Amino acid sequence: DAGVTQSPTHLIKTRGQQVTLRCSPKSGHDTVSWYQQALGQGPQFIFQYYEEEERQRGNFPDRFSGHQFPNYSSELNVNALLLGDSALYLCASSLSQGDRNYGYTFGSGTRLTVV
Amino acid sequence: QKEVEQNSGPLSVPEGAIASLNCTYSDRGSQSFFWYRQYSGKSPELIMFIYSNGDKEDGRFTAQLNKASQYVSLLIRDSQPSDSATYLCAVNRDNFNKFYFGSGTKLNVKP
Numbered sequence: 001d002a003g004v005t006q007s008p009t010h011l012i013k014t015r016g017q018q019v020t021l022r023c024s025p026k027s028g029h030d031t032v033s034w035y036q037q038a039l040g041q042g043p044q045f046i047f048q049y050y051e052e053e054e055r056q057r058g059n060f061p062d063r064f065s066g067h068q069f070p071n072y073s074s075e076l077n078v079n080a081l082l083l084g085d086s087a088l089y090l091c092a093s094s095l096s097q098g099d100r101n102y103g104y105t106f107g108s109g110t111r112l113t114v115v
Numbered sequence: 116q117k118e119v120e121q122n123s124g125p126l127s128v129p130e131g132a133i134a135s136l137n138c139t140y141s142d143r144g145s146q147s148f149f150w151y152r153q154y155s156g157k158s159p160e161l162i163m164f165i166y167s168n169g170d171k172e173d174g175r176f177t178a179q180l181n182k183a184s185q186y187v188s189l190l191i192r193d194s195q196p197s198d199s200a201t202y203l204c205a206v207n208r209d210n211f212n213k214f215y216f217g218s219g220t221k222l223n224v225k226p
Contacts, residue, residue, distance in 0.1 A: 033213070042119070042203055042216035043159070056213050090158055103149050103205075104214070106158040 004029075004093050004107035012113045013081050019112060021076040025093030026105045031055075032074040033104065034066060035090040043090055049074050050096055078112075086114045116141050119206050121217035129225050134191040136220050138204030141185070148180055148187045149205040152198075153219065159203055162189070194224045 005024040013019050025032050031050045035043035045058035049068035068074045072093075078085055088111050092104035120139050128134045140148075147166050151159035165171045165178040165187070177190040187206075191198055201219040208215070 035216075040123075040218070042121075042205075042218045043214075045213055045215070048213060058213075088158075103151075103161040103164050104159075106160070109158050 004091055004105050006089075006091050006107035006110050008110060009108070010111045010113075012115060015081055015083060015114055017081050018077065018079045019081060021078075021089055021091075021110045021112070022073070023075070023091030023093075023107055024073045025091075029093035029095050029105065030072055031094045031096050032068060032072065033092045033094070034074070034076045035092060036060070036085075037088040037090055037109075039087075046076065081114045083114050086112060088112075117217075118142065118215035119204055119217035121202075121204055121220045123218055124221040125223050126220055127223045127225060128194050130194060130196060132194050132224075134194045134198065134222055134224070136189040136191075136202050136204075136222065138187045138189075138217055139185055140187070140204075140206045140215075142206070142208055143182070143185065145182075145185075145206045145208050147207040148178070149207070149214065150176075150178060150187075150189045151203040151205060151216075153201045153203055155200075162202075191222075194222075196224050196226050198222060199224045 033048040034046040037043045047057040052068045063079045088109045091107040149164045150162045153159040165180045171178045175192045179188045203219045204217040205214040
């Protein structure tokens with residue numbers, strides 16, 4: 001049973017460039033959430049996708065956008081990269097099931113460095 | 116005010132001792148509470164979750180929740196050097212799997 005798969009593992013980009021990160025959720029999960037984790041900080045919620053739509057969004061600018069595909073996989077796109085976007089980007093999958101949630105399964109993350 | 120607050124540590128305990136990790140949250144409407152462990156350079160992994168006031172035990176781990184005081188804790192009994200990691204407290208306020216994370220407490224278990 002595959003867990004959450006993220007690609008690439010590491011990425012170095014130049015300021016102003018655009019980047020796309022990819023995530024395949026755990027088998028059986030239908031919801032994908034993206035988090036940004038700066039060094040020494042806890043993960044910060046970017047947005048969440050369910051049924052191919054953005055269901056919730058955190059306090060991130062419009063430069064951050066995403067997509068979910070029919071097979072539940074997801075992409076995170078960041079435009080006009082800033083140095084401050086350097087962080088570990090975590091994809092978390094879960095199963096939406098009524099009035100309870102049982103936590104995320106996280107992928108191993110993508111380490112983005114903006115130079 | 117942050118949604119979830121944790122002491123950054125480091126918290127140092129000797130091997131075999133009980134480690135006590137604490138977390139407070141700001142929204143009284145919060146419904147579920149999670150503890151994750153994160154080793155350096157790795158992604159968070161779920162340890163346990165708790166919904167109701169009181170204690171919940173799972174092996175060497177016990178989560179404690181006090182909604183009146185807006186306080187969650189994690190006790191690790193018989194601490195091992197392999198427990199050395201950063202422990203993240205996460206709080207969920209609604210049914211949509213959106214979590215607010217604390218900054219984590221770094222735990223060092225000394226042999």
